[in-house]
Amino acid sequence: xxxxxxxxTAIFFCVGSHAHAQDAREIVKAAIDxxxxxxxxxxxxxxxxxxxxxxxxxxxxxxxxxxxxxxxVMAPARDKNNGTLMIDxxxxxxxxxxxxxxxxxxxxxxxxxxxxxxxNKDVSRADDIVxxxxxxxxxxxxxxxxxxxxxxSVPHEEAAVVWGREVLRIRDDNVLVDxxxxxxxxxxxxxxxxLEIGDVGGRTIAIRQRxxxxxxxxxxTEILVSDAQYNxxxxxxxxxxxxxxxxxx
Amino acid sequence: xxxxxxxxxxxxxNLWRNHRRTIIMVGAITLGVWAMIFxxxxxxxxxxxxxxxxxxxxxxxxxxxxxxxxxDPSVENLIGVSDAEIRRRFESTxxxxxxxxxxxxxxxxxxxxxxxxxxxxxxxxxxxGISFVADDMxxxxxxxDESDSGIVIGAKLADTLETEVGKRVVLMSQDxxxxxxxxxxxxxxxxxxxxxxxxxxxVFAGKExxxxxxKIGDAVSEVAVQGDDYRDVTALTDEVRQLFSGNEEVLPWxxxxxYLGSMLDVMDGFVLVWMVxxxxxxxxxxxxxxxxxxxxxxxxxxxxxxxGMRPGSILAQIVVESILLLLVGLxxxxxxxxxxxxxxxxxxxxxxVAEGMEMMGVSTVLYPKMMLKDVLLANAVVxxxxxxxxxxxxxxxxxYEPIEAITKV
Numbered sequence: 057x058x059x060x061x062x063x064x065t066a067i068f069f070c071v072g073s074h075a076h077a078q079d080a081r082e083i084v085k086a087a088i089d090x091x092x093x094x095x096x097x098x099x100x101x102x103x104x105x106x107x108x109x110x111x112x113x114x115x116x117x118x119x120x121x122x123x124x125x126x127x128x129v130m131a132p133a134r135d136k137n138n139g140t141l142m143i144d145x146x147x148x149x150x151x152x153x154x155x156x157x158x159x160x161x162x163x164x165x166x167x168x169x170x171x172x173x174x175x176n177k178d179v180s181r182a183d184d185i186v187x188x189x190x191x192x193x194x195x196x197x198x199x200x201x202x203x204x205x206x207x208x209s210v211p212h213e214e215a216a217v218v219w220g221r222e223v224l225r226i227r228d229d230n231v232l233v234d235x236x237x238x239x240x241x242x243x244x245x246x247x248x249x250x251l252e253i254g255d256v257g258g259r260t261i262a263i264r265q266r267x268x269x270x271x272x273x274x275x276x277t278e279i280l281v282s283d284a285q286y287n288x289x290x291x292x293x294x295x296x297x298x299x300x301x302x303x304x305x
Numbered sequence: 306x307x308x309x310x311x312x313x314x315x316x317x318x319n320l321w322r323n324h325r326r327t328i329i330m331v332g333a334i335t336l337g338v339w340a341m342i343f344x345x346x347x348x349x350x351x352x353x354x355x356x357x358x359x360x361x362x363x364x365x366x367x368x369x370x371x372x373x374x375x376x377d378p379s380v381e382n383l384i385g386v387s388d389a390e391i392r393r394r395f396e397s398t399x400x401x402x403x404x405x406x407x408x409x410x411x412x413x414x415x416x417x418x419x420x421x422x423x424x425x426x427x428x429x430x431x432x433x434g435i436s437f438v439a440d441d442m443x444x445x446x447x448x449x450d451e452s453d454s455g456i457v458i459g460a461k462l463a464d465t466l467e468t469e470v471g472k473r474v475v476l477m478s479q480d481x482x483x484x485x486x487x488x489x490x491x492x493x494x495x496x497x498x499x500x501x502x503x504x505x506x507x508v509f510a511g512k513e514x515x516x517x518x519x520k521i522g523d524a525v526s527e528v529a530v531q532g533d534d535y536r537d538v539t540a541l542t543d544e545v546r547q548l549f550s551g552n553e554e555v556l557p558w559x560x561x562x563x564y565l566g567s568m569l570d571v572m573d574g575f576v577l578v579w580m581v582x583x584x585x586x587x588x589x590x591x592x593x594x595x596x597x598x599x600x601x602x603x604x605x606x607x608x609x610x611x612x613g614m615r616p617g618s619i620l621a622q623i624v625v626e627s628i629l630l631l632l633v634g635l636x637x638x639x640x641x642x643x644x645x646x647x648x649x650x651x652x653x654x655x656x657x658v659a660e661g662m663e664m665m666g667v668s669t670v671l672y673p674k675m676m677l678k679d680v681l682l683a684n685a686v687v688x689x690x691x692x693x694x695x696x697x698x699x700x701x702x703x704x705y706e707p708i709e710a711i712t713k714v
Binding site for chain 2: 145146159161162163165166211212213214215216217218219220237239240245
């Protein structure tokens with residue numbers, strides 16, 4: 057679920073306000089609060105890379121608050137209008153080829169989202185990382201003129217999280233530098249890294265983020281944000297199943 | 306009566322006139338009878354094993370479900386009576402071995418893998434003697450009570466998930482509103498099952514813990530009741546049916562798992578076919594022996610007829626000869642079968658071919674089971690068919706023309 061949080065951060069940007077968070081929990085919360093409660097529209101490209109092939113999809117995404125988001129594929133043509141709608145913890149997908157909206161069942165939450173290295177669970181769960189984890193500030197360092205906080209987050213006993221712990225590095229302008237997922241033996245399993253941080257739509261965000269597994273670093277998924285708008289008016293019917301099926305935007 | 310005595314005496318003596326031939330024939334019958342009884346005992350043992358294991362996995366001899374549960378084992382199809390009420394109803398009877406469970410399909414996820422499984426929410430104290438898990442823990446501990454926050458998974462599943470006792474995994478399922486219900490659980494124990502399939506697909510958690518996770522209050526999906534003998538559960542089924550007069554579906558195991566259920570009937574048929582086939586092979590030897598015995602004694606038979614013995618007595622003599630031969634063979638066959646099965650009662654390890662056996666749902670240790678009805682059947686098959694087979698040579702012997710027979714060179 058945290059990945060989500062951060063993926064959302066990545067996809068739908070959050071913004072840097074300069075919160076001078078004092079403790080670890082505050083740092084994480086501040087980063088999340090930046091994208092929560094705002095609405096956004098963004099255009100991005102998702103690149104799925106494998107040693108012997110690579111494909112790219114351009115997508116549009118809308119968010120409103122913490123609980124609602126919609127992603128729609130624009131290109132290539134054969135994937136056009138494939139979409140994913142997320143409201144609360146529920147997720148629906150639409151594929152024009154079969155002309156069906158499918159609610160993603162719990163059994164499929166661990167499967168890959170649109171063939172990428174993100175799972176459905178990664179993208180859909182907006183559960184609060186702040187409340188389901190215990191956070192400890194490990195240290196801070198300097199990078200590109202920013203202070204970078206390193207936070208270790210350990211999921212609660214009953215949290216629906218498989219990781220043993222996660223280590224987040226967050227800049228003082230609330231941009232995620234990277235997030236590392238460790239298993240319960242303390243071994244690094246996968247990493248979400250911000251390869252490029254810059255200004256889009258007037259805000260400082262992670263422009264290019266890459267998710268890859270430690271075992272197979274040559275297989276990765278990147279999301280590159282090319283354009284974004286914030287605090288936009290969002291029509292009443294945007295986050296609905298009928299809009300997922302019949303785009304009106 | 307005296308005639309029969311004379312005939313029997315003659316038959317018995319004739320039998321030992323060519324003792325080598327008789328001994329060979331007795332040997333053949335002995336071997337055949339032994340094969341019938343021994344193989345049947347093995348097969349019976351195998352089926353017994355399969356059914357007992359199957360019942361422990363089901364588990365329970367009689368089960369209560371929501372009527373739609375068996376078609377769609379989802380969290381929506383819960384028994385319409387609360388757990389507390391079920392307990393009250395069973396306590397008013399003398400049924401002791403029963404357990405209520407929550408049973409839902411779920412997905413288990415570790416850091417590296419995820420698998421579809423069947424999740425059981427159980428009350429560990431009640432499950433004793435009904436399902437197998439508590440007896441076969443290979444690591445860690447079993448659930449302590451119904452609000453235990455840990456889970457017990459199969460050793461094989463733990464391998465697949467690359468997890469172990471003490472680590473956390475996530476279980477995901479759906480609540481009755483189709484919302485995702487998930488939670489982290491610590492693996493507290495691993496169980497070994499006789500079949501890999503159970504180890505891979507069954508996960509046990511505390512009943513109350515699951516009821517909370519699935520938001521189903523005090524409801525359960527299944528009540529399992531165990532009787533004394535799986536072969537006779539009609540009375541038990543009726544008794545349980547009385548307790549659930551509502552919409553619930555109460556079924557005995559043979560209907561819950563019709564594969565297992567039909568197994569017993571199929572086996573009865575198979576055993577009979579098996580015995581008849583062995584006897585077929587045996588009967589060639591038997592008929593041959595008798596034909597030879599008749600052929601050798603053509604002149605003698607002619608003489609007896611000339612002296613006034615009736616054809617019926619000739620026929621009786623040959624038949625009695627055959628039956629005596631069969632009885633001697635049966636005696637030895639039964640003794641050897643008993644002697645060879647008795648020391649194997651503790652089990653035959655067939656783990657060399659374990660993989661193939663497991664595919665059939667049979668475990669790797671065979672316990673031969675000698676049943677009285679199978680032994681009686683084997684003896685009856687041999688005697689009745691042996692009698693029929695001996696009729697033809699006996700009939701021929703009784704039809705000789707005395708003059709021709711005496712003068713035959």
